[in-house]
Amino acid sequence: MDPSNMSVVLSGEASAKTEALAKAEDSAVAQEAMADDTLDICETFASIQGESTFAGLPCFFIRLAGCNLRCAYCDTPYAFEAGRPMASAELVRHVRESGVSLVEVTGGEPLLQAGTVPLLRQLHSVGTVLLETNGTRDISVIPDAVVAIMDIKCPGSGMVEAFDARNIRRLRPHDEVKFVLTDRGDYEWAKNLLLEHRLDSRCHAVLLSPAPGRLEPAALVEWMLADRLPVRLNLQLHKLIWNPSSRGV
Numbered sequence: 001m002d003p004s005n006m007s008v009v010l011s012g013e014a015s016a017k018t019e020a021l022a023k024a025e026d027s028a029v030a031q032e033a034m035a036d037d038t039l040d041i042c043e044t045f046a047s048i049q050g051e052s053t054f055a056g057l058p059c060f061f062i063r064l065a066g067c068n069l070r071c072a073y074c075d076t077p078y079a080f081e082a083g084r085p086m087a088s089a090e091l092v093r094h095v096r097e098s099g100v101s102l103v104e105v106t107g108g109e110p111l112l113q114a115g116t117v118p119l120l121r122q123l124h125s126v127g128t129v130l131l132e133t134n135g136t137r138d139i140s141v142i143p144d145a146v147v148a149i150m151d152i153k154c155p156g157s158g159m160v161e162a163f164d165a166r167n168i169r170r171l172r173p174h175d176e177v178k179f180v181l182t183d184r185g186d187y188e189w190a191k192n193l194l195l196e197h198r199l200d201s202r203c204h205a206v207l208l209s210p211a212p213g214r215l216e217p218a219a220l221v222e223w224m225l226a227d228r229l230p231v232r233l234n235l236q237l238h239k240l241i242w243n244p245s246s247r248g249v
């Protein structure tokens with residue numbers, strides 16, 4: 001598949017999904033207009049990193065408000081709403097005071113906000129920095145020292161058309177790619193993309209994550225082993241430890 005053929009503008013069909021996406025884009029435009037030393041913050045908290053190759057490590061999370069997508073299985077819809085403004089210097093101070101040297105900037109979609117890249121540069125002085133993104137915005141703006149964890153949306157998300165496939169070429173050797181899978185169809189879709197673009201050779205790790213309540217991990221493992229895919233099973237540790245609907249974990 002030619003990546004350039006995969007970048008599709010969302011259709012204008014009159015549907016609830018389209019209206020929700022239009023509202024999400026409006027909110028994205030408002031956030032892009034914010035000053036670049038202030039961010040719209042949903043929540044901050046210390047926990048363990050639950051996904052990626054950093055899973056299990058103590059981590060300070062900065063969850064930014066606002067998202068331009070509406071994934072069918074979204075577990076953080078509270079991040080769609082406006083949060084509270086916080087200066088980047090204040091956020092860096094919170095991370096320092098937490099005593100945790102791994103920090104993840106997540107959302108929502110962090111790359112919607114003008115202040116995200118400047119914040120990432122400042123956080124680098126505190127420790128290792130991860131950025132989770134939904135793959136719809138240009139990831140080449142992410143500073144070299146930051147690890148991007150790019151979530152490529154599968155058909156089961158309902159948001160597959162929104163992915164900017166040019167981001168595949170922008171992956172760096174230390175970045176990670178994640179697919180959240182809802183069924184066998186999503187698995188086959190992700191497998192085809194992985195093999196066609198040799199995603200495993202473009203980045204540090206390709207993570208396959210079964211959507212909780214939609215795909216049994218055992219089924220996914222069986223398919224992975226049968227196909228001998230160069231991927232890593234990605235279970236959300238925080239959902240195994242705490243109530244899956246808990247916030248701030």
Ligand code: SF4
Nearest residue numbers: 067069071074108134
């Ligand atoms: S990109 Fe993430 S935060 Fe946004 S709707 Fe999808 S799952 Fe939710």
